[in-house]
Amino acid sequence: MNAGLSLTPRAPKIRLAQHPIARGLAAAREVLPSGAAIAHIPALSSCLLPSEKGRRCDWCHHLQSESVTLRRCSRCAAFWYCDNTCQDRDWKARHKKICRNYNAFIASSQYQALTAHDQVDALLLSHLVTEPAAWDGKQQHHDLDNPISALWDLLKLPRADGLVPPLCLSKSVQTAETLKLAEELYARFGNNNFVLHSHLNSYGHGIFPYASRLFNHSCVPNAACKYVITPTEPVVMEVVSLYQIAEGEEITLPYLDPALPYQTRQEALRANYDFQCTCRLCTFQRGIEPVPAPALRGTAELKEVDAAIRSFALGDISQEVRIPMTPGLFERLPAELYPIFHESYLPSLSEQFSKTSHEGPYADAVEAGLTLLAFYVVIYPPNYPQIGMHALELTKTLWNLLCAEPDALAGPTEDQLMRHTKSAVDFAASVLRNYGPEGDDGGPLEEIRVLTELLSSQ
Numbered sequence: 001m002n003a004g005l006s007l008t009p010r011a012p013k014i015r016l017a018q019h020p021i022a023r024g025l026a027a028a029r030e031v032l033p034s035g036a037a038i039a040h041i042p043a044l045s046s047c048l049l050p051s052e053k054g055r056r057c058d059w060c061h062h063l064q065s066e067s068v069t070l071r072r073c074s075r076c077a078a079f080w081y082c083d084n085t086c087q088d089r090d091w092k093a094r095h096k097k098i099c100r101n102y103n104a105f106i107a108s109s110q111y112q113a114l115t116a117h118d119q120v121d122a123l124l125l126s127h128l129v130t131e132p133a134a135w136d137g138k139q140q141h142h143d144l145d146n147p148i149s150a151l152w153d154l155l156k157l158p159r160a161d162g163l164v165p166p167l168c169l170s171k172s173v174q175t176a177e178t179l180k181l182a183e184e185l186y187a188r189f190g191n192n193n194f195v196l197h198s199h200l201n202s203y204g205h206g207i208f209p210y211a212s213r214l215f216n217h218s219c220v221p222n223a224a225c226k227y228v229i230t231p232t233e234p235v236v237m238e239v240v241s242l243y244q245i246a247e248g249e250e251i252t253l254p255y256l257d258p259a260l261p262y263q264t265r266q267e268a269l270r271a272n273y274d275f276q277c278t279c280r281l282c283t284f285q286r287g288i289e290p291v292p293a294p295a296l297r298g299t300a301e302l303k304e305v306d307a308a309i310r311s312f313a314l315g316d317i318s319q320e321v322r323i324p325m326t327p328g329l330f331e332r333l334p335a336e337l338y339p340i341f342h343e344s345y346l347p348s349l350s351e352q353f354s355k356t357s358h359e360g361p362y363a364d365a366v367e368a369g370l371t372l373l374a375f376y377v378v379i380y381p382p383n384y385p386q387i388g389m390h391a392l393e394l395t396k397t398l399w400n401l402l403c404a405e406p407d408a409l410a411g412p413t414e415d416q417l418m419r420h421t422k423s424a425v426d427f428a429a430s431v432l433r434n435y436g437p438e439g440d441d442g443g444p445l446e447e448i449r450v451l452t453e454l455l456s457s458q
């Protein structure tokens with residue numbers, strides 16, 4: 001199998017191998033250190049979420065800023081660009097195909113009835129099907145170097161509800177051939193396309209057939225993807241290793257948030273990707289089902305569980321936050337802490353952190369934030385970006401406590417609190433530097449730089 005598939009310089013560290021269930025898998029050709037850029041894959045096509053229209057360039061996705069004022073397409077007045085280069089490139093690649101019909105299309109009841117994500121897919125699909133001739137003969141090639149034949153080569157999974165979104169094309173172009181092509185291509189969207197994000201906030205959808213062909217899912221992934229926005233260029237997906245990957249090891253991405261409850265993950269993977277996950281986390285969680293419900297939040301019993309998970313995952317936090325470097329901490333969890341896997345545990349803890357970090361008391365927010373950090377360290381693999389994002393939030397909460405309520409923590413002195421704050425920002429920095437900058441300028445790494453400077457001057 002796959003004898004004819006060529007791999008390209010975009011991912012020289014990967015080889016495509018056989019998977020007993022998933023057809024293909026991406027295997028590391030060599031040892032990949034933590035934080036290595038494993039693949040750079042330009043988008044075949046991409047589209048902004050409706051909420052991002054007019055905020056970003058429709059071609060390169062650059063954000064409007066003081067130095068970049070976006071200009072509209074003078075024909076439809078509904079697409080925005082940094083400059084002539086972006087506008088010309090988008091026009092040639094895709095906008096000319098939909099410009100004339102765009103306004104009537106987005107006002108139509110069919111389009112309005114779609115969810116924001118389906119609206120994006122309707123436009124992506126329209127970009128792809130206008131030239132059916134471009135697809136002729138690509139079915140036979142199995143050539144990963146050609147994004148069109150790579151897209152054709154992807155596994156199909158038509159939607160259970162049978163939906164194929166309407167097309168932003170004039171009726172005369174919507175021939176039986178075009179509609180058949182739309183159905184064929186859309187059957188490859190749901191289980192293959194990617195949600196684009198900047199600083200981990202979604203802003204659009206992208207088609208990266210080469211990445212879709214390579215990377216399977218794991219709830220304990222050893223890699224994560226991020227998006228590189230470069231003026232005048234299409235967005236590029238970069239795949240980064242979260243921790244060291246051995247030669248020959250499968251490289252996996254998370255298709256969903258591993259912190260979701262076990263049953264929710266299984267149902268979503270079954271419905272959207274048609275497989276049952278057998279990763280280490282799912283195997284472990286399947287073995288401890290049904291998980292006992294935790295005590296109610298606020299009770300002494302749950303406070304004990306929270307304190308035990310903090311000590312298990314983070315060690316003695318009065319000294320320094322310990323960073324685990326290997327995945328699978330959940331497998332060593334004492335049985336009395338299994339209630340943390342119950343579907344009610346994380347939502348109530350997150351709510352407590354969110355409420356108290358906004359309204360105070362900040363001492364309560366710090367405690368909830370540390371428990372949440374411990375939970376993430378147990379569930380997520382090392383250097384998972386959400387761990388870093390949360391450590392950064394926790395740093396800000398600690399800083400608020402230092403500034404607003406220095407005497408509020410019963411035990412720690414101000415010096416100890418300062419040490420906690422520094423170790424939280426160091427933890428955030430170490431995780432997020434491994435992931436590297438993503439999307440727009442600024443963001444968490446810049447916040448970390450400012451906070452580190454501020455703390456070192458104290």
Ligand SMILES: C[S@@+](CC[C@H](N)C(=O)[O-])C[C@H]1O[C@@H](n2cnc3c(N)ncnc32)[C@H](O)[C@@H]1O
Pocket residue numbers: 019021022023024025154155157191192211212213214215216217218272273274275276277278
């Ligand atoms: C984006 S593709 C991944 C590449 C795919 N293996 C291929 O050969 O084209 C997603 C599809 O791969 C399969 N898949 C991905 N991860 C899997 C896993 N952990 N176990 C079983 N099948 C998986 C499912 O069929 C899913 O719909």
